[in-house]
Amino acid sequence: xxxxxxxxxxxxxxxxxxxxxxxxxxxxxxxxxxxxxxxxxxxxxxxxxxxxxxxxxxxxxxxxxxxxxxxxxxxxxxxxxxxxxxxxxxxxxxxxxxxxxxxxxxxxxxxxxxxxxxxxxxxxxxxxxxxxxxxxxxxxxxxxxxxxxxxxxxxxxxxxxxxxxxxxxxxxxxxxxxxxxxxxxxxxxxxxxxxxxxxxxxxxxxxxxxxxxxxxxxxxxxxxxxxxxxxxxxxxxxxxxxxxxxxxxxxxxxxxxxxxxxxxxxxxxxxxxxxxxxxxxxxxxxxxxxxxxxxxxxxxxxxxxxxxxxxxxxxxx
Numbered sequence: 001x002x003x004x005x006x007x008x009x010x011x012x013x014x015x016x017x018x019x020x021x022x023x024x025x026x027x028x029x030x031x032x033x034x035x036x037x038x039x040x041x042x043x044x045x046x047x048x049x050x051x052x053x054x055x056x057x058x059x060x061x062x063x064x065x066x067x068x069x070x071x072x073x074x075x076x077x078x079x080x081x082x083x084x085x086x087x088x089x090x091x092x093x094x095x096x097x098x099x100x101x102x103x104x105x106x107x108x109x110x111x112x113x114x115x116x117x118x119x120x121x122x123x124x125x126x127x128x129x130x131x132x133x134x135x136x137x138x139x140x141x142x143x144x145x146x147x148x149x150x151x152x153x154x155x156x157x158x159x160x161x162x163x164x165x166x167x168x169x170x171x172x173x174x175x176x177x178x179x180x181x182x183x184x185x186x187x188x189x190x191x192x193x194x195x196x197x198x199x200x201x202x203x204x205x206x207x208x209x210x211x212x213x214x215x216x217x218x219x220x221x222x223x224x225x226x227x228x229x230x231x232x233x234x235x236x237x238x239x240x241x242x243x244x245x246x247x248x249x250x251x252x253x254x255x256x257x258x259x260x261x262x263x264x265x266x267x268x269x270x271x272x273x274x275x276x277x278x279x280x281x282x283x284x285x286x287x288x289x290x291x292x293x294x295x296x297x298x299x300x301x302x303x304x305x306x307x308x309x310x311x312x313x314x315x316x317x
Contacts, residue, residue, distance in 0.1 A: 009050050012107025013057040014100045015064045023104035025112050040070035048074045056111035058083040079116040086110050125186050130212040139172045179208050198310040201265025209257045218305030225302045230255050231295040262294045271316050
């Protein structure tokens with residue numbers, strides 16, 4: 001890849017289960033190391049000596065967590081970004097090949113040119129809550145898959161599937177109990193949970209998901225939170241096609257549970273129900289109306305959490 005760098009020292013780290021590939025700009029220095037505590041300590045020391053303005057790595061399903069913690073403990077500013085952002089950036093530069101070494105380099109260039117925002121790693125309780133919510137989502141997917149298999153299974157196989165289903169549902173119930181206990185013992189979580197669940201249509205699944213995967217709720221303005229979740233409309237004008245708006249990107253897991261909460265709110269929340277009815281009567285397609293309601297509900301919840309205010313339809317404008 002050609003092009004000048006800003007001159008700032010930036011590093012990109014490609015994270016895999018057993019190793020890390022590190023690329024530093026503007027020097028072009030590259031090395032690989034392990035992911036064990038001793039290797040991470042050496043990595044942190046080596047990068048600290050370079051005084052990087054930013055170190056960037058991709059979110060890799062939790063593999064990056066220990067690397068991030070080791071670097072931040074050494075005072076290094078770290079940004080963890082969505083892998084799709086890096087891949088789109090790579091394609092825009094014409095880089096299609098993909099190896100660990102090339103990935104580290106493109107991440108470093110991304111760090112230099114885009115300078116993504118750094119956010120501190122979540123505290124231990126936040127990480128535990130996120131891990132538990134992720135496990136709950138996995139169990140729900142497994143239950144759905146097994147129920148679909150049971151419908152097509154023979155009687156004998158169906159019996160085996162049912163036993164597995166019973167076990168999965170017991171695990172799901174246990175996870176739900178643990179999640180509730182985790183929220184109740186943390187005053188910060190408990191307060192947010194009470195605010196969110198005071199809203200008609202918002203239940204424990206959305207609340208726990210928001211607490212774990214959307215900690216920014218209540219700290220951003222309405223446009224920022226909508227864009228973060230992926231329900232903000234963006235212009236999509238091209239040629240003779242004008243006035244088209246689309247929503248994309250954002251945090252898919254949050255958006256999925258927000259959709260379910262919105263469907264419930266359309267039925268049980270007077271503010272969202274009236275808003276939905278007005279859109280439908282204005283000839284908006286149902287899908288467009290639901291997305292608009294998702295955005296409306298999210299911005300209401302964001303304001304409620306920001307002001308620590310329970311649901312009050314009279315105060316919703």
